[in-house]
Amino acid sequence: MAYRTSNTNLVVQIVHLRLNEQPMQHCHKLRLEAGRCWTDMLHAHIASRDGAWLSEGELKTHFKGVYALHSQTVQALAEKLIANVDAAHGLRKSDPDARYPHHDKQYMTVVWKALGIHHNGCTISLSNGRGNEPLTLTLPVRYCDSDISKVELTWRADHYELCLTIDTGESNPPLDRKVKAAGVDLGQINIAACVTDEGVGINITGRYLRSIKQLRNKRHAAFTARIAKCTDGSKHKAKLLKSKAKASAKFYRQSRDILHKAAKMLVGFAVGEQVAHLAVGDVKDIQDGVALGHKSNQKISQWAHGQYVKYVSEKARRHGISVDYIAEDYSTRTCSVCKMVKNHAPKGRVYTCSGCGAILSRDGNGGANICSRYLVGEYGHVQVASIKYLRPVAVVPRKKATLPVLQPDAPAFRRWVLHSMLRLA
Numbered sequence: 552m553a554y555r556t557s558n559t560n561l562v563v564q565i566v567h568l569r570l571n572e573q574p575m576q577h578c579h580k581l582r583l584e585a586g587r588c589w590t591d592m593l594h595a596h597i598a599s600r601d602g603a604w605l606s607e608g609e610l611k612t613h614f615k616g617v618y619a620l621h622s623q624t625v626q627a628l629a630e631k632l633i634a635n636v637d638a639a640h641g642l643r644k645s646d647p648d649a650r651y652p653h654h655d656k657q658y659m660t661v662v663w664k665a666l667g668i669h670h671n672g673c674t675i676s677l678s679n680g681r682g683n684e685p686l687t688l689t690l691p692v693r694y695c696d697s698d699i700s701k702v703e704l705t706w707r708a709d710h711y712e713l714c715l716t717i718d719t720g721e722s723n724p725p726l727d728r729k730v731k732a733a734g735v736d737l738g739q740i741n742i743a744a745c746v747t748d749e750g751v752g753i754n755i756t757g758r759y760l761r762s763i764k765q766l767r768n769k770r771h772a773a774f775t776a777r778i779a780k781c782t783d784g785s786k787h788k789a790k791l792l793k794s795k796a797k798a799s800a801k802f803y804r805q806s807r808d809i810l811h812k813a814a815k816m817l818v819g820f821a822v823g824e825q826v827a828h829l830a831v832g833d834v835k836d837i838q839d840g841v842a843l844g845h846k847s848n849q850k851i852s853q854w855a856h857g858q859y860v861k862y863v864s865e866k867a868r869r870h871g872i873s874v875d876y877i878a879e880d881y882s883t884r885t886c887s888v889c890k891m892v893k894n895h896a897p898k899g900r901v902y903t904c905s906g907c908g909a910i911l912s913r914d915g916n917g918g919a920n921i922c923s924r925y926l927v928g929e930y931g932h933v934q935v936a937s938i939k940y941l942r943p944v945a946v947v948p949r950k951k952a953t954l955p956v957l958q959p960d961a962p963a964f965r966r967w968v969l970h971s972m973l974r975l976a
């Protein structure tokens with residue numbers, strides 16, 4: 552089966568499904584069936600690991616027509632399994648403990664490709680193979696005329712989501728590349744700082760994202776404490792578990808939204824500055840072998856840098872901008888002006904160099920160093936000339952209570968004082 556290749560832009564849109572009992576059951580059955588198919592494929596693959604490992608083609612032929620799923624759905628599962636095996640194979644080169652896929656899955660995401668998708672106005676019919684009822688859903692009006700090339704059905708804590716891959720039919724004109732590269736420093740307080748080789752920088756703040764995470768952890772802890780007091784199998788416990796899942800799904804959606812907006816901001820900046828390459832400081836190994844205490848560990852484990860870089864890469868690719876990871880050790884400690892290395896990470900958001908006296912933005916300094924390392928192989932060849940601070944989400948300032956500006960003896964002021972006293976009483 553050859554998949555269509557296109558030079559036009561593909562975008563993924565997520566649809567929150569609100570379903571009645573019957574379609575809900577249907578979705579549930581399909582995800583169970585996909586889980587069964589995955590587990591069977593996995594077991595066949597595990598059995599073959601003694602001799603010649605099963606290939607993607609062999610898996611596809613062997614499991615064809617066995618499940619109540621569209622043939623391309625089964626093929627997509629085989630592709631996913633082999634992709635996971637390949638990824639584990641790559642990881643094992645540096646980490647011999649990395650394991651090949653071995654977990655049974657009760658549920659799996661169901662994927663439909665072009666042949667299984669029938670799109671008629673706002674109704675989408677997803678085929679599940681001959682003799683099986685197709686899954687019919689109604690799409691929001693904005694997707695009625697879209698060219699949908701792939702559909703994925705996933706479960707998100709308390710509802711189903713449909714991920715639609717849509718071919719926009721648009722292609723981007725080749726950009727005139729003035730600037731070669733920009734360095735991206737990922738952070739927890741600031742989502743990303745990006746500095747081009749000409750010294751133009753932006754800093755995308757993540758304080759709002761952090762406040763959302765803190766609230767999430769607080770709510771989670773409160774739910775966990777209440778759930779711990781419940782008797783197993785009680786109605787109250789089930790209710791609390793559902794509320795917890797619902798809250799966590801909401802927090803996930805909020806943080807995903809912020810990360811998407813922050814990624815759009817970064818790519819928008821790169822396009823505006825005509826950047827051809829984005830070099831991202833690699834923070835993947837930051838947690839390895841370090842015990843930082845449970846608070847820092849929680850912060851780091853909830854730092855969704857991988858998800859953010861994924862969004863950035865997807866958006867950058869649409870503009871022909873490449874994204875690479877490069878090593879970033881000591882990038883925050885090194886002065887981008889005189890290359891002096893501090894003994895410790897700078898405290899706060901300002902980098903003050905004791906060698907040359909430079910006062911720099913901590914994240915801008917890191918971004919400039921990463922850009923320099925990407926271009927020249929060492930720090931200190933790119934300096935920040937200007938830096939702009941951006942927020943991924945506009946925070947609407949709360950209205951301040953307005954006091955009447957009046958002379959104390961004015962009747963309106965007396966009325967206001969009387970009123971406030973009555974309210975307090």
Ligand SMILES: [Zn+2]
Binds near residue numbers: 886888904905906907
């Ligand atoms: Zn310095």
